Amino acid sequence: MIRILLADDHPVVRAGLASLLADQPDMKIVGMVDSPGDAVAAAAAGGIDLVLMDLRFGDSPGSGEAGGVDATRRIRKLEDPPHVLVVTNYSTDGDVVGAVSAGAVGYLLKDSSPEDLINGVRDAARGESVLSRQVASKIMGRMNNPLTALTPREIEVLTLVAQGQSNREIGTQLFLTEATVKSHMGHVFNKLDVTSRTAAVAAARERGII
Incomplete structure (x- = not known):
């Protein structure tokens, strides 16, 4: 049972x-x-x-x-x-x-x-x-497109960006340095082919990532 x-x-x-x-x-x-x-x-x-x-x-x-x-x-x-x-x-x-x-x-x-x-x-x-x-x-x-798929950590960072948090706030919450947060966002920009945080959030929502 x-x-x-x-x-x-x-x-x-x-x-x-x-x-x-x-x-x-x-x-x-x-x-x-x-x-x-x-x-x-x-x-x-x-x-x-x-x-x-x-x-x-x-x-x-x-x-x-x-x-x-x-x-x-x-x-x-x-x-x-x-x-x-x-x-x-x-x-x-x-x-x-x-x-x-x-x-x-x-x-x-x-x-x-x-x-x-x-x-x-x-x-x-x-x-x-x-x-x-x-x-x-x-x-x-995600498995078929590993180079463009966001990693779990990148998704986590981008989700917090979408909530309006700054790099410093995200770093504090995830126990990361600001430089590491910026690095993750740089990878997000490249993978989503965008140049701003706002565009990254919009692209991620459009694709059902966040």
Whole structure:
């Protein structure tokens, strides 16, 4: 039996997922929470095999890392942690890289078919990698174009630039020198073929990178 915790701040989404998965003979919903902190606390209490984690829990613009990413990282640091499968509406490169880097075993979009979601839950519970088709295409695109694909750190820096932070502020948050931040932005400019921070942010948003 796969014991599942649903972590999403939308009651309708939680109810829909619970209704779909509860019908499966090998699955049991053991809890539903609406905040990242509650998800970590429930996982720490034990008795959970898989957490279905939303990516953003009403995060305000400029608040930094998505709540689901931080919760995933904290859960995966627990002793004997459950696997985490991200189920979200967001599919930018930064979101995907952040979730996978935090330890998520998979990444599905909420518009996935019921069959894909059910199969994804079973695979994720076994620790197998699960990716929606759209996310898989993004990753393959990065692998096929390694010279123009932004690195996780470049995406992280550019995301903070998009939030209006200066090089000094970014350096402080990421524990980097200003020179290193400038170097990362130089690589971003070259890869996106732009000459300004504003243009870099616009190009990245247009391409779904941030």
